[in-house]
Amino acid sequence: MAFPSALSLPGYSAEDTERRLPEHHKNLYRSHFERDRARVLHSSALRRLGFKTQVVSPTSDDFTRTRLTHSLEVAQVGREVGRMLGCDPDLVDAACLSHDLGHPPFGHNGESALDAIGSPAGGFEGNAQTLRLLSRLEPKLILPDGGSAGLNLTRAALDAACKYPWSREDAPEREGVRTRKFGVYADDLPVFDWFREGAPDGQKCxxxxxxxxxxxxxxxxxxxxxxxxxxxxxxxxxxxxxxxxxxxxxxxxxxxxxxxxxxxxxxxxxxxxxxxxxxxxxxxxxxxxxxxxxxxxxxxxxxxxxxxxxxxxxxxxxxxxxxxxxxxxxxxxxxxxxxxxxxxxxxxxxxDQEPLHANQREMLTVLVEALLETDGQFLDPVFAEDWSLIDRNDDAARLRLVIDQVASLTDSSAVRLHDRITGLNWRTGDKPLW
Structure with missing residues (x-):
């Protein structure tokens, strides 16, 4: 039985559906973009968004949206708009589900804190972190050299998820001021250059x-x-x-x-x-x-x-x-x-004027510093393995890895890790009761 393929859809080429690591699938009942959407939907990074702040803390009440519910709603709106224009709905859906994956604990407050402390390694930006997750950090496939291919999404899916298609150094200026938003860190430029091949400079698809x-x-x-x-x-x-x-x-x-x-x-x-x-x-x-x-x-x-x-x-x-x-x-x-x-x-x-938000920024700063100083002792196993492979003199790479770890945390797991490392209760400053 012949199944429809993304290749048969108007406007998409064989290059659009390429993956950095070639794959050969026996089951042909799903299009390339349906696979992309499924990979994002089943990713651990998407699940973690359920415990990350959208506007107010996810523990504030049972009604308030989290990053996850926000992403699901963005996907519903985007899928319908894209379909009406003739875009592949699954491709737009995958991009919408992906768009906030890189956001750290405590929303934009956490993003500002990590950008400040991460300055020696190129700073932090949630959208650049999204690309890093999709193409490197989220486990799905391993490259022949032992490195990670991340979710190994198609060229078109990575491009569709790229909200700011430029690096920090190449960010456009507006009224003489360079925008703070960017979509790729320096060490992720190879994959960025691959999926942006042939695309107009600075233009989103x-x-x-x-x-x-x-x-x-x-x-x-x-x-x-x-x-x-x-x-x-x-x-x-x-x-x-x-x-x-x-x-x-x-x-x-x-x-x-x-x-x-x-x-x-x-x-x-x-x-x-x-x-x-x-x-x-x-x-x-x-x-x-x-x-x-x-x-x-x-x-x-x-x-x-x-x-x-x-x-x-x-x-x-x-x-x-x-x-x-x-x-x-x-x-x-x-x-x-x-x-x-x-x-x-x-x-x-x-x-943003509340003392809690200043404390959140301070806590993330303490976390990054403590993880660096404890030589990987408190890193998750997947990050601890990466830590062991970094040159001990490469301070920027070690800082980037620690930021990867902290950014992956949810609001609650960031608090737990802080308390575990410091032996203090973050909310009260007291030693925990256990």
Whole structure:
């Protein structure tokens, strides 16, 4: 019986489905991209996201999203948008499931801490760490020389998961300031150069653009939903001039600095005029359903606008890889930005001022220093093996390995390892009772 293959899909070539380590499969019932998606879905790195912070701690309540639930929602949005454009749905799904794999404990707070302490080894960036996991750290296949091929994903899947296709040194500048985001560390450039072969410099493939949009939509809509449900904000608050100004200022500061306050205010006004806008959530079943209706409306509004604009530019044929660029209307960009501004003003900006978050950064710094000083004693076996193979004089390589170990931890396992190494209870500073 003949089964459909990714090779038969419009827009994908034999080169797109190549893997660095060639594989020969007897079972032909799955396409190359279905295999990619399955490998990410079954990875230990994806499972660990269930215990990593998205916006607030995963232990805060039973409703709040974790990195894992966020990734699943991004995959659902991205899969549908990609399918409507003609992208392979499994390829987009794999990219969306992968997009946050490299994030460390404690969300962006942990990312900042590891970037600071990891500076001598090239710093830390969650997206570059994602590539490292997919291509090296996550165990699936071993290269002939004994090195790891990671999940050995196809060229197109690695490219689709690459949100920032440049190194830190080659990052583009915006108004004379180099962006802090990058997608590859220096020692992972060989695999990066392989899957980017023939791609335009600095341009994301269409599947990566769809993943990026799905991430923005999910981030902006679902984080606000969590904030409302958790009692951090009521959407009616933005009618107050001071609260509204806070939202707009954070939207400009973090997301669209070149945008005028008036343009962002107009975007917020458009959202307030939606029939589904919910000024107050009371916690009743009816109000919870109304909140869900708003999130559904916003997801459809944002993704639909991008689909319509892209089709208007490129027509109705299937669009894949570098055949098109996703078009996002300016009004949609500003509406997404003010939604992010709401979550930032009432949750993240408040959270980042709490002593707990300073303590989290300090704890990760202590962990990295302690793992370096104990000569691999507390490393997981897989990292301990790598440690034994590093030249003892290669400080940068040892630091990178320790950061790999710390970044792989969940919020709770980071605390446990800290307490085990130091003999202290991180939350209280006291010696543990056991």
């Amino acid at each position: 269409l599947e990566a653009q769809v993943m990026d949009l799905a991430d923005d939509i999910s981030y902006s809509v679902h984080d606000v939903e969590d904030a409302v449900f958790g009692g951090h904000v009521q959407l009616g608050w933005v009618a107050d001039a001071r609260a509204r100004d806070r939202v707009i200022q954070w939207a400009r500061r973090w997301y669209m600095p070149e945008t005028s306050p008036d343009e962002l205010d107009a975007a917020l006004t458009r959202l307030e005029r939606l029939a589904e806008w919910l000024p107050e959530m009371t916690g009743t079943r009816a109000s919870m359903a109304a909140l869900k209706a708003l999130t559904s409306q916003l997801i459809g509004r944002f993704s639909g606008a991008a689909l319509e604009a892209t089709r208007a530019r490129y027509g109705e044929g299937p669009l894949t890889r570098y055949a098109a660029r996703l078009r996002i209307p300016r009004e949609t960009e500003t509406e997404i930005a003010v939604m992010k501004g709401i979550a930032t003003a009432f949750v993240m900006a408040v959270r």
